[in-house]
Amino acid sequence: MIRIILLFGFLNCLRFIFAEVAPNERMQSILDNLPKDSLRIDSLNEWALQHRYANLSLSISLAKMAGELALKSNNSEGYALSNYRLGLLYRMKEMPDSSVWHYRKALQNWQSTENAERIVNSLNAISKVYRMQGSYDSALFYGYKALEICRLDNDTANIAKSQTKIAIIYELTGEYDKAAEIHANNLELYKSIGDEQGIA
Incomplete structure (x- = not known):
């Protein structure tokens, strides 16, 4: 009986691990097949928003990836949006200083484009x-x-x-x-x- 309980617990742990890893693998596969950096940035920013309730840490990582790629490819709109996403995500994580910092970065970008x-x-x-x-x-x-x-x-x-x-x-x-x-x-x-x- 104890073995069955332990096995059941182990299988549940495996299911949790694969649930965490699989989306990243699928995302990477999609990103690799996108023809433009702008599409990758848009996808990362969108995924960051979509996963915010299920996995806040993953969302923050995705938004950071979007920001880094946007900087590398001189995509000011994508960079502003990634910072805006990070502002929201850090607010949800109850990190107000980081939240305000990223919102201000987004604000600076959008002020330069007069949006x-x-x-x-x-x-x-x-x-x-x-x-x-x-x-x-x-x-x-x-x-x-x-x-x-x-x-x-x-x-x-x-x-x-x-x-x-x-x-x-x-x-x-x-x-x-x-x-x-x-x-x-x-x-x-x-x-x-x-x-x-x-x-x-």
Whole structure:
């Protein structure tokens, strides 16, 4: 009976090991058969996102591989995206300093290409890390920077989304009047663009 239990445990360990190794082998096989570095970078960045809940360490490794390959091939968009992925992954791993560092690297890249949507996403992501740390002044600083860009682009939907994120910070700091004022303003914005979900 003890032998059966030990054998069963051993087989379970083997299954776990192969479950961890097999995806890497399949991934490498796919990467080897892709004709361009840009496709390899895109695949690595996508896999990094897909595996974040099942295997966070693997996701971080994949995003790092994407970043290294992007640097080597002068793919600035791929490099920015890999840093953005790493920002998310390190936030999930509860490593806020590393998270902010990578989000800032992504932000720098997207600022150089003037990609407004990506810039706003990066600023809001940095704001969220600070908010989760309880660093509300820094969270508001980056939140308002994101809002400023949305206003310059006259992007009503993203103005409302950015304002909602700021309102959440004010609620956390106990500044409920400011939060309520923002929510009321958002309601009018959502009505102006017919956003039923936002109104609800």
